[in-house]
Amino acid sequence: MNNRLFLKEVDQRISQADLHKVDNAVFVLHDQLNMQVWPEWVREEKPPLVFIEAKAKGDSLPYHKKKITYVLSSMRHFAVECQQEGYPVYYYSTDQHYDDGLSDILESHPDLVLTFMTPSEWDSRERLREVKSSFGDRVKEIPNQFFFADPDAWKDNIEPGYRMEYFYRDMRKKTGYLMNGDEPEGGEWNYDEDNRESLPKGYDVPEITGVEPDDITNEVIQMVEEYHPNNFGVLDDFRYAVTREQALQLLDEFIEERLADFGPYEDAMATDEPTLFHTNLSIYLNNGLLLPWEICERAIQAYENDKAPINSVEGLVRQILGWREFVRIYYEAMMPEVRDTNFLDFDGALPELFWSGNTKMHCLQQSLKPVIEQGYSHHIQRLMVLSNFSNLTKTDPRELNKWFWLAYVDAYEWVVLPNVLGMSTFADGGILASKPYVSSGNYINKMSNYCTSCEYSVTKKTGEGACPFNYLYWNFVDEQREAFEVSGRNSFMVNMYDKKSDEDKKAIKESTNQFLNQLDRYSG
Structure with missing residues (x-):
């Protein structure tokens, strides 16, 4: 069922593309919101972009109310922006899953060829590949380009004894980040020992700027309140960025106000300070509003301009270029069997x-x-x-x-x-x-x-x-x-x-x- 009850703001801003008049379109998932990493032909030809809100996906777990709000609001804003940049947009909603929505679209548009980028999550990938299997050459898959590393080139290394540090050093050499030729900047690969200070009493921690919800976000909030009233978390005071422009402003703020202290207090905890000097940018990094290389390169530039010490910058680069990339490779190497792993045989339900x-x-x-x-x-x-x-x-x-x-x-x-x-x-x-x-x-x-x-x-x-x-x-x-x-x-x-x-x-x-x-x- 195509339910548009809470899509009035989007419908006012988007003229739905007529997929009967085109022979190809591109499906954009909710965590692929950046056209910079899509192939050149997409950016040049500007085929229709298909977005799908799949209620069954949102119902699969009692997701945090703010998570659902963020995912949908950022996708809706991105779709509007894409139309403003000249992409025809087809924004579809369904009570079912993504694959059901895509199948409906392909069945009702028999001449359409649809391209999708490999999803980062296993279930979405399997569902889309089932659609590809059903519709044959009418569905095309292209590699995911939102990460530094190609998992296929690394995943055979995942076994006991192969640690992130080995991978991280190889990635430093490959990218040239914080390198002097073949040697690491400052003479050390890892400054973790310098990043274990507790926060001094009375130390000033800059507040992260909140973004006031606009009409699109407020409509999503109303929808979440109606559809998911018993989900985890509270919805009051939603202040996350929902556009790339807003996310870039928060990146600027982090570089200017918190990067220098990020390293020393990376492992610190303090009462009523849940963020401290952390970036709080992973939310935008993980759905594409920010890209991993632009965060790393901005931090390295700050170091080169003497605005942040090596231990802070290396610590941030290690989290993104090292750990974030490494766990993705681990995921690709270990799925799906790893979902059921339980080495210690613990069976207690989660504490209330x-x-x-x-x-x-x-x-x-x-x-x-x-x-x-x-x-x-x-x-x-x-x-x-x-x-x-x-x-x-x-x-x-x-x-x-x-x-x-x-x-x-x-x-x-x-x-x-x-x-x-x-x-x-x-x-x-x-x-x-x-x-x-x-x-x-x-x-x-x-x-x-x-x-x-x-x-x-x-x-x-x-x-x-x-x-x-x-x-x-x-x-x-x-x-x-x-x-x-x-x-x-x-x-x-x-x-x-x-x-x-x-x-x-x-x-x-x-x-x-x-x-x-x-x-x-x-x-x-």
């Missing part, structure tokens, strides 16, 4: 607090509040608080993966799955990461000021009032010895546990069992 944010643990409150309110928290909150807690409470990593996918505005399966199942939960058994990313309360206390405002004591190891991360961590070390011994350098944690007194070990087990027995699990 991931949905409500209700907990006495201050670090969890601070890490969940911005997710519920804005669909965002930075990578250390994701890794060392939320994923850490999931591991220590024996939560099924596949449930955590699903939650990250639906809860974060910047989340797509190709980036979430490797980070959750490969890195943070060790669910793949050590292919992506060399160890489980778990810690006691000491790490959180070192990298944040959370513990000073918590009802639990980070210095108390077991019993009433003790920080749950403390005893949960040592219980994990004891019960998951094999995971720590996969990499010999981590087996010392097992040795440390074994040296504890019988009394301490008993207290750890009792505290853990009591906490887990009282932990509410989500049953929705």
Whole structure:
């Protein structure tokens, strides 16, 4: 069914292309919103662009209300802009999936040949390839050009022992980013040791500029409120950019105001500061409004102009050119079997607090509040608080993966799955990461000021009032010895546990069992 109830703003701005009068068109997915990377013939010939809003896709998970709003608003704005630039536009809505919508279009336009770019996400790709199989030469697929690396050239390397660092150095050489000939700028490939400072008390953190919703965005907000009232998160105060021009302004702001401090405080956490000096640009990077090379090159230019130190710029380049590209290659190499991986055999449902944010643990409150309110928290909150807690409470990593996918505005399966199942939960058994990313309360206390405002004591190891991360961590070390011994350098944690007194070990087990027995699990 072609439902245009909430498309009045788009319909007022777009004159629907007549696909009966053309012999070819291009289908643009919601995460491919940048014509700069499409083939030259598309940009020169300007064939009709087909956009599809697929309600069944939006219903497949209870996605964050702000995520749905962002995805649809940015796509609608892009479609309007494309028409203004001379592209005929056919904007279609359906209660079904993308493949159903495309099939309907192809069946009702028997002379049309349709081109699509390989989707980044597996399910969308499979659905579109089914359409291609059904319609033969009338459907053409072209490679995805929104990334630096071609996965086919790298994915055979994905196996235990092949780490991101090897890939990253090769990509630095290939692109020439931060290179002096064959040597890295500054003499080091990686300045991670310089990027582990906690935020000083009273340190000024610039606020990220919010964008006021326009009529198109407000119409999407109304639609989400009506169609998805029970989805995750809150919709109030939607302030994300929804156009490339707005996203570029936010990139300028980051380069000028936060890049210099990005490196030193990359791993820091602070109360009521969910962004700190992070870019908060991944939301725009992952749907094409910004391109990975323009962010890297702007940062490198700032370094060359003495506006940002090498450790900040290298840290940002490593996140984009290194880690972001690497996890995409991992995804291509490991799918679809990796979806079911669960090396530690955890089967607990996700703790209810991931949905409500209700907990006495201050670090969890601070890490969940911005997710519920804005669909965002930075990578250390994701890794060392939320994923850490999931591991220590024996939560099924596949449930955590699903939650990250639906809860974060910047989340797509190709980036979430490797980070959750490969890195943070060790669910793949050590292919992506060399160890489980778990810690006691000491790490959180070192990298944040959370513990000073918590009802639990980070210095108390077991019993009433003790920080749950403390005893949960040592219980994990004891019960998951094999995971720590996969990499010999981590087996010392097992040795440390074994040296504890019988009394301490008993207290750890009792505290853990009591906490887990009282932990509410989500049953929705």
